[in-house]
Amino acid sequence: MPPYAIEFSDVKKHYHAASQRVEALRGVTFHIDGGQFVAIMGAxxxxxxxxxxxxxxxxxxxxGTVKIGGQDISSLTERQSVEFRRYRVGLIFQQFNLIPNLSVWDNVLLPARLAGKCNxxxxxxAAHLIDRLGxxxxxxxxxxxxxxxEQQRTAxxxxxxxxxxxxxxxxxxxxxxxxxxxxFWSLLSDMIGSSNLTVVVVTHEPAAAVEADRVVVLRDGVVAGQFDVEEARDAGELAARYQLLTR
Ligand SMILES: Nc1ncnc2c1ncn2[C@@H]1O[C@H](COP(=O)(O)OP(=O)(O)OP(=O)(O)O)[C@@H](O)[C@H]1O
Ligand SMILES: [Mg+2]
Known part of the structure; x- marks a missing residue:
């Protein structure tokens, strides 16, 4: 069996801010299969x-341990982490984070240029992606x-x-x-299509989460529950299941 794309085992994450300890994650255990599209929801x-x-x-x-593609990330050297971020993950944020003085074309090619791989x-x-995204x-x-x-499609x-x-x-x-x-959601799910891309999206919108395969619900830094999107008939039922898990 291939390793899980992502695997968390009893993961805790504490922050220290203004002499206070914040327990952001308090023992998170779950895994995501390769090629799955998972929505993370929670207050x-x-x-x-x-x-x-x-x-x-x-x-x-x-x-705790976080494994990506079967590899424990705590065993990665700094160089391997940089390579991982460059080649293995794509990131999209709420603030589109585009570079203001670069064109769409140059923004899209930026990761390739930074990696010295703009062949x-x-x-x-890049041209194919730009075309598919209209x-x-x-x-x-x-x-x-x-x-x-358009900015988010560029992202x-x-x-x-x-x-x-x-x-x-x-x-x-x-x-x-x-x-x-x-x-955005329909284009994203088209692009994922039958590819083997593993997708993890944080969202508050049940109408978006219905595009996913699975919903993982967090509550106070732990997994409150998870369910297959197939089990919900529509966004309304998905929202109801989500609400039940956050109570
Ligand atoms: N760098 C940090 N320093 C201190 N506390 C932090 C830091 N980052 C996050 N936290 C705290 O950890 C907890 C979880 O934060 P996190 O940003 O993961 O929540 P979230 O679920 O993404 O919330 P939102 O829906 O508002 O984006 C919060 O109490 C937050 O204040
Ligand atoms: Mg957040």
Whole structure:
């Protein structure tokens, strides 16, 4: 059996701020199979972003183990962590985080340029992504000339340009109106399609979570429960199941 794409075992993460200890994660155990699309839901402060940062190797757990592709991240050297962030994960944030003075095209190619891998194959892939995301006519424009939806679609292309194994997104539609938000989720699920990409998305929106395979609910830094999206008939039923787990 191949290893899980992501595996958390009794993961704790504590922060120290203003001489107070904050227990952001208090023993999180769950796993995600390769190719699965998982939505992480939970109230504000329940630990969702903390969990995502650990998946992205932007932070390390205080205790417990996080394995990515079967490898314990605490055993990675700094160099291996950099390689992992460059080649294996794509990140999308709520604030689109595009570089203001670069065009769509240059923003999308930025990860390849930073890795010194901006070859013809990567440029073809970038052009293909831009086309699929409906941005071809906008590729010379800078972010300020784009709508919020277009900026976030640019961020999808940038996150996918290196063909990552794992795509991580933290409330990617938090700054979009409902029409742009719907378009984002349907484009994302089209792009994932039958690929083997593992996707972890933090979202508050049941209408978005229905695009996922599985919902993992956090409450006060632990997994309150999880369920297959197939078990819910629609967004309303998904929302009801989520509410039950957060009570
Ligand atoms: N760098 C930090 N220093 C101190 N405390 C932190 C830090 N990052 C997060 N926390 C605390 O850890 C807890 C979990 O935070 P986290 O950002 O993971 O929540 P969240 O579920 O993403 O919330 P939201 O939905 O509001 O984004 C919160 O109580 C938060 O204040
Ligand atoms: Mg958060």
């Amino acid at each position: 504000s402060g329940s630990g969702k972003s903390t969990l995502l940062h650990l998946c992205a190797l932007l932070d390390r757990p205080t205790s 013809a194959e990567v440029m073809d892939h 941005l071809s006519a906008r590729q010379r424009h800078r972010p300020e000339a784009l709508s919020g939806g 999808i292309a940038r996150a996918m340009v290196m063909n990552p194994a794992v795509l991580l997104a933290d409330e990617p539609t938090g700054n979009l109106d409902s029409a742009n938000s719907r378009q």
